[in-house]
Amino acid sequence: MRKGESFQRVSISAAEYEQLKNAEPKTKSVKILKRIQAFKLIYLGWKYSDIAGFLSVTNNTITNWINYYKEGGIDSLLALNYKGGQAKLNEEQLSELRIEASKGAFAFAKDVQYYIKQNFDIEYNLSHVQRLCKKNFNYPLKKQD
Structure with missing residues (x-):
């Protein structure tokens, strides 16, 4: 959130909540699993700071996940877009x-x-x-x- 912007809590629809519940057992990545759990807790009305504490992540991490969600919906939460370092040798x-x-x-x-x-x-x-x-x-x- 930038200075001067008003705070607006993100809301998850019931259909998106079901999508998260269905994706959870299939997920192998701990990072994605934490994202799913965070958004399930957002749906249940938890405060962002409480979610961060519960999942042992920072408030900034929660904010980053919210931004991913705002940009691409649930699908962007379920994807890791890490490319890693580029090889030095061709x-x-x-x-x-x-x-x-x-x-x-x-x-x-x-x-x-x-x-x-x-x-x-x-x-x-x-x-x-x-x-x-x-x-x-x-x-x-x-x-x-």
Whole structure:
């Protein structure tokens, strides 16, 4: 709520409440489950601050969920729109790494880290290189004789 705006409580229709009740048992994400529970409690007349306390979230989180609801209805509450970080290496670079790994060019993740820095001028934390290796080729790496 911006300064100067009057407070207006969001209202949930009975049909939307039923939609939330139906979605709840099918939901696997704890984040979405908390959103569903929050809006069920809003429907039952709970205060926003009480809902935040009950669900162990901040008042700002409740406000964010209300804004999602205002923008896209119940469907926007039931969707997580996280994209995550963008990969530093493109598919061509990953392919080159896979080829080098299949040749036995790397004995350790540190070798992969060094190769990435030298050939692509991209710096990775060693733990990220280890994850990259596990995801893209056999790890731990074995140097061929």
